[in-house]
Amino acid sequence: MNNLNILVLESIHPSGIKLLEKVGKVNVKFNLSKEEIYNFLKTTHIVICKSVINVDKEFILNAPKLLLVGRAGTGIDNFDVDFLKFKKIPLLTVPTGNSISAAEFTIMCILNSIKNTTKAINRVQKRDFRRDLLQGRELSQMTVGVVGLGNVGKLVVERLHPFGCKILAFDNKKNGNQNNFNKFKNTFHVESLEKLFRDSDIVTLHVTANNQSIGMVNKDLLSKAKKGLILINTARGRLLNNEDILEAIEKGIIKEAFIDTLYPEPSYSELPESCAYKHPFLNHSKITIFPHMAASTEDAQKRISLDLAQQIKLFLEKKNYLETSI
């Protein structure tokens, strides 16, 4: 045992904490005030957080002993990456830890979007069994456009492949991913987003939110879409121009949307009775909304927690921090 102090500021799966206890003294502290955090930071060597705690310049300056920051998951909008680099403090992440869960959730959305699932369940509860009113589609006869072939998008293509639907894939990075699916006879790479939207019955988004992609699904792109499009977004809410989506639904360009990620995001801890969150998509008859849960499976959280703890352990071993006292 050594004198490393590990401060866990957001909830992670216990499996990782168990492993971290082998490398240092773990302090699990949620919902602290800024002052309380800074007080703990004085003696902290390793900080672990997720997407809520802001690891900004001030935070970092208040942590004189900080060796390492761990992000339990992917997405680092809440970290001052440049300042961490300047201070030579590594930021460890788990970029693929929840990709499988997100891909599975996407396939679930795609199937629900063509099977009238929610409508059917609600009707049967009211003793309405008129299945003729619920006739859906067969995925095998449709075209699915997958935008982005990164960690999640490529897993979506793999899972879609045996359904026999035509798959159109677009990725603006000319990297190796393009060749991964040449073995699938029903998967085709298209050279532009416009072509993908023009030829797809269902479009699902799997790109990160950055200056190029924010608002990419807008009026202009949608004007080129196949009429009656089903849009799935389990990536980031900011990829959509909300107003343009509503207009496209109004015009019948978009038939239905399945949205896991809203922008702006609601609070995920507030009680419904005190929740003042408003969003034009809420309770829209053509939009099905989930609470940014695609990646939130027990299994993914466990994998992320363990993976991060293992990375931290390896890093410390490599730097000999586990053999020497700080």
Next chain:
Amino acid sequence: MNNLNILVLESIHPSGIKLLEKVGKVNVKFNLSKEEIYNFLKTTHIVICKSVINVDKEFILNAPKLLLVGRAGTGIDNFDVDFLKFKKIPLLTVPTGNSISAAEFTIMCILNSIKNTTKAINRVQKRDFRRDLLQGRELSQMTVGVVGLGNVGKLVVERLHPFGCKILAFDNKKNGNQNNFNKFKNTFHVESLEKLFRDSDIVTLHVTANNQSIGMVNKDLLSKAKKGLILINTARGRLLNNEDILEAIEKGIIKEAFIDTLYPEPSYSELPESCAYKHPFLNHSKITIFPHMAASTEDAQKRISLDLAQQIKLFLEKKNYLETSI
């Protein structure tokens, strides 16, 4: 054109009717009384129906010119097959026409069962975004038992395969199907239903209802199941012993059930306000019910209608009925 009279007694997709019009005079007549049907039958050469019209001995005896019966779909409980054979009247069916739709629907049920889908949609509609209360599972980390490797079961296995879950498959017929999945490293054949239920987190049924299979999911089998089982039934309601299912839910053996086919079946045309149908599964918090719709997609109905019409055309050509006048 010849003098063949074709009587269509239940709704089929127009594409098949269009084709049938090339081989004879098509009469589409729904909701007839028995008397009216028998009156039409006097001059009918070909009858087409689905699952509602009873083609029994009396029906057949009232059709002196009957050459052929077509069942738009699979399942022939409503046909007196022996008497048709005795009268040498062929019965054409489309046994695989809706298999893909049924397999897709099953994957949808499996994913919904582990992602808290319905609960999430309902909560968000009430502005409750507490995703921590909805943490689901990742299919990749689970074991799915597929009972029956016939037309639907084998398609379910193919679609499950890339999800990376462990797949246990059981088929009591020692036919070629067993070898189909040896290429899938995550698919294993088990020698008994008991073993499948013991080791699976999710079990999905794909067997026909016959003397051997009716009531097969009963107290005895469930007593061997893994605690917390998710049960999917898109095959036939009679495979389950309803009372034993409810008891297993009560005991926590079954965590949740997704049921497309109830026994006894409700009427699929009745208005909810006049529907007197009762079933112990209805509005049960752990049972999600669909109105026997797994196969009811626009695409499957079109395929079935066209396939049946083509079979009829081929049969008539082979027998030279299309060249000679009846």
